[in-house]
Amino acid sequence: xxxxxxxxxxxxxxxxxxxxxxxxxxxxxxxxxxxxxxxxxxxxxxxxxxxxxxxxxxxxxxxxxxxxxxxxxxxxxxxxxxxxxxxxxxxxxxxxxxxxxxxxxxxxxxxxxxxxxxxxxxxxxxxxxxxxxxxxxxxxxxxxxxxxxxxxxxxxxxxxxxxxxxxx
Numbered sequence: 309x310x311x312x313x314x315x316x317x318x319x320x321x322x323x324x325x326x327x328x329x330x331x332x333x334x335x336x337x338x339x340x341x342x343x344x345x346x347x348x349x350x351x352x353x354x355x356x357x358x359x360x361x362x363x364x365x366x367x368x369x370x371x372x373x374x375x376x377x378x379x380x381x382x383x384x385x386x387x388x389x390x391x392x393x394x395x396x397x398x399x400x401x402x403x404x405x406x407x408x409x410x411x412x413x414x415x416x417x418x419x420x421x422x423x424x425x426x427x428x429x430x431x432x433x434x435x436x437x438x439x440x441x442x443x444x445x446x447x448x449x450x451x452x453x454x455x456x457x458x459x460x461x462x463x464x465x466x467x468x469x470x471x472x473x474x475x476x
Contacts, residue, residue: 319345324352324386325367328375335382349385351420357402358426360392376415385438386417393422393444400429413437 323331331350338346353359355366379386388408392399399405409430412419418438421427430439 319347320349320351320387321347322351322389324350324379325354325372325375326352328378332378332382335384339382347384349387349418350379351387351389353389353391356390356405356408357399358390358392358395358405358423360394387420387438387440388412388417389420389442390426391422391442391444392426393442395423395425397425400425409434409437 321331331347335346338344354372376386390405409419413434413436416436416438418440419430420440420442421430422442422444427439427441430437
């Protein structure tokens with residue numbers, strides 16, 4: 309692997325809200341030993357209707373706020389993962405999930421979404437949220453995969469996120 313990629317990469321690591329102590333220790337250790345950032349952003353999830361297929365720890369709002377403070381002290385971007393790609397239009401009305409999006413929107417955090425429907429909902433209603441479409445969003449998209457589809461991609465800067473759980 310090219311050494312410059314490792315030294316200048318823009319790395320993402322999942323595990324926020326479940327493995328925070330280890331992630332923060334690792335980040336601080338790498339920074340102390342090499343004056344380099346181990347990763348630039350972290351993602352994580354917690355139980356809600358818009359998540360599925362992951363083992364998610366239940367944690368208090370206080371714990372989440374403490375974690376967010378620690379990541380922000382280190383200038384680490386935070387992305388909340390919403391992994392349910394089977395959402396229906398009625399699911400977008402979920403009050404608790406929309407409260408979470410309001411919280412994220414007010415703080416200019418980001419989301420990783422697996423549902424086309426949720427992707428459009430966030431883009432339309434939450435202008436301050438940075439959005440990454442998960443690889444699941446693309447794989448499960450209703451768009452036909454023909455030559456025109458792939459030609460459109462030539463003009464886009466595609467940002468893809470693979471969670472570490474994808475490799476287990």
